[in-house]
Amino acid sequence: MLLIKLLLGLFIFVSSVFSCDGERSFESCKLLPYYEETTYGNIKQGHVIYKKECRKCHGSSLEGAKMHTSHEWWLLFQDNAQNLVIKHHETSVEEYFKSEKFREHYRDLYEFLHEYCKDSPNLPPTTG
Numbered sequence: 001m002l003l004i005k006l007l008l009g010l011f012i013f014v015s016s017v018f019s020c021d022g023e024r025s026f027e028s029c030k031l032l033p034y035y036e037e038t039t040y041g042n043i044k045q046g047h048v049i050y051k052k053e054c055r056k057c058h059g060s061s062l063e064g065a066k067m068h069t070s071h072e073w074w075l076l077f078q079d080n081a082q083n084l085v086i087k088h089h090e091t092s093v094e095e096y097f098k099s100e101k102f103r104e105h106y107r108d109l110y111e112f113l114h115e116y117c118k119d120s121p122n123l124p125p126t127t128g
């Protein structure tokens, strides 16, 4: 009986440490594998896209990711990243944000920006 209670306690502890959702707090969240596909997007691919599409205006990928907290990124990327699209209305990149290409990019971008956001201690392997 004691063993069952111990196992159950361990299970609850482990699942609380490893459960991560869009609003997760980083104290209780492990570093996601940079090279592996997550269920939503791919962090490494998001890094590549950031460097290609965002760096020229928002600085290095480290500066870019640290622009916002995990919750703020989550809000910006809700509903097909519509709030991020709105932020770029009447800028020279408005077309990109409304394109099919951006619709293919935004999940990977979210994974990258969210993983290395302001309230995360995580740093990308290269910060350029």
Ligand code: HEC
Residues within 6 Å of the ligand: 050, 053, 054, 055, 056, 057, 058, 067, 068, 076, 084, 087, 088, 091, 092, 093, 109
């Ligand atoms: C041509 C320049 C340009 C490019 C490229 C660009 N942005 Fe922006 N971005 C802006 C401007 C201008 C604003 C609105 C002013 C501001 O808030 O900085 C903005 C706003 C933002 C904001 C909101 C900032 C805030 O505090 O409200 C975020 C987040 C953002 N951009 C992320 C991105 C991401 C991610 C990419 C790449 C997919 C990107 N931007 C590409 C120019 C750019």
